[in-house]
Amino acid sequence: MNIRTVPTLPIPGQKPGTSGLRARTRVFMQAGYLENFVQSIFDAIGGVAGRTLVLGGDGRHFCAQAAGIILRMAAAGGAARVIVGRDGLLSTPAASAVIRARGADGGIILSASHNPGGPDGDFGVKFNGANGGPAPESLTARIHAVSERIAAYRILDAPAPDLSRCGEIMLGAMTVEVIDPVAEHAALLERLFDFDAIRDLFASGFRMRFDAMHAVTGPYAREILVNRLGAPEDTVLNGAPLPDFGGGHPDPNPTHAAALTALMSGPDAPDFAAASDGDGDRIMILGRGIYVTPSDSLAVIAANADLAPGYADGIRGVARSMPTSRAADRVAQALGVPLHETPTGWKFFGSLLDAGKVTLCGEESAGAGSDHVREKDGLWAALMWLNILARRRVPVAQLMAEHWRRFGRDYFTRHDYEALDPAPARALIEDLRAALPDLPGRSAGGLRIEAADDFAYVDPVTGERAAAQGVRIFFADGARATLRLSGTGTVGATLRIYMERHEPDPARHGLDPQAALADVAAAVEALTGLRARTGRQGPDVRS
């Protein structure tokens, strides 16, 4: 078969952000855009000749076409084998599991994760390495550098293979192996958790809702919760993956999963609910009448992980992204294990997991996971919660109250200002950075500032450095505010403001987090002039 070498010109802006390259779907569909980036990945990793790759995506618009193009490019590059999920589907954690289980050299995941999909939404491409984890910064920088001087890409002149049936297909000299997207991941999760105990829990009448938000997790949730754990059919909501996610925004937070959140605070609330994002690596956890912040979820998982068979010998350590609340730190301390604080994005956890320094990782954006894969894993977290509830047999609200009584409550909220004009948003952060040396000792909104810095990280395993990862302001009473710009958006700039305060007094554990942190928000306003500078009266999303 014919391999075509197609001349091309560099396309500006092919710089991976927090999690892969994201752009409007229509941009990705422009001639050469995807091809340039994929060729840049192949070149940056030293070519794909003789290699085995994994390929899959969250099923959003353009995924199927993109999979065909990537397969033809891999064949042109001389890849030996590409393992691809049926219909091109693989959740992000499942892709990680398959890369590891099959000893593949890496994988490409087609997703813009929590960003909306469809022709008017977003598309994205991530590259994961042989450990199953997101490319570290050193590699994404190399991919970007190649994209800036690319002159040609190579593609096989052949029709894209049919991915609708499992089995092996030859594409030129390359084998395309179409696999069940769920099987490997489900088998891995079944080894980690007490499925008998969870089956008993469902058999006892325990009710759950899992909102797949018409994204990739529907088939996973159905197979695991309904088929293997005996949950009733109506457990899985919005379970059919749709190319535009049914017009929804597959970001599981109280704003975008409003219907589920409302259900859980109403009279017909089931015992437990979870909602996942586009590519299945995030999960929102809800109990009857209670939203569990992702930061608290990580802490609860750390405190109770030994109830799950896969973690019965205890955990080696915990890592959390810097803006995630310090609730997990208190658990790590009580367990006598190390706590690592990393920049935002799962790529910073990989080296710690590979080196065996940590077992559990989590982020305030609803990602949690463990060393079973090298991605955050929504179904893993839901099953961990189910395993804990199956063993503890108490309502989620009671579990949280008991946790807070023991460790104190870390009130937490994140305020997002989306699609801001980029220049003033950057200026707001820059001005705050410039003011950092003068902040300690000053008061803002009635709170005294004790310390302030711009978070920098040195990876303890690889020695790689990451600077300017978020401005942190520490207040005298232990409260903290963090400000950073998002690295996953495609329109304008998104400003994220993370606020938290530890409350040891159980008599004060029932407050509304927005009220408990109102003075921290006022201090941020006083320090930044946020409203005037953004022209906004309040955040688009509170989570």
Ligand code: VG1
């Ligand atoms: C966001 C979250 C971060 C997460 C990243 C990818 O990044 O804050 O915690 O790892 O999305 O998640 P940012 O730069 O926009 O704040 V996913 O599930 O969208 O791949």
Ligand code: CO
């Ligand atoms: Co995601």
